[in-house]
Amino acid sequence: MPQLNPGPWFAILVFSWLxxxxxxxxxxxNHISPNKPTPTSAEKHKTGPWYWPW
Incomplete structure (x- = not known):
């Protein structure tokens, strides 16, 4: 039975993974992305506190 002899199967496994x-x-x-990333600005957005309506 070929399952008992790991020699050729292990080599096939290793070569296929390589x-x-x-x-x-x-x-x-090698694929080119259609959307190039844009550089983000260094300034941080100013966020204010959130006022709940109740």
Missing amino acids: LFLAVIPTKIL
Whole structure:
């Protein structure tokens, strides 16, 4: 039974993960985001206290 011999299955598992970790991140990182992040201003918004109507 092949389940009792971990040799070839472990090698297939390791090589598939190495392929996954080498190819997939490069394909994902090559995509260009359509919405570039805009820089935020350094000034903080002035917030006042909230007055409840009751």
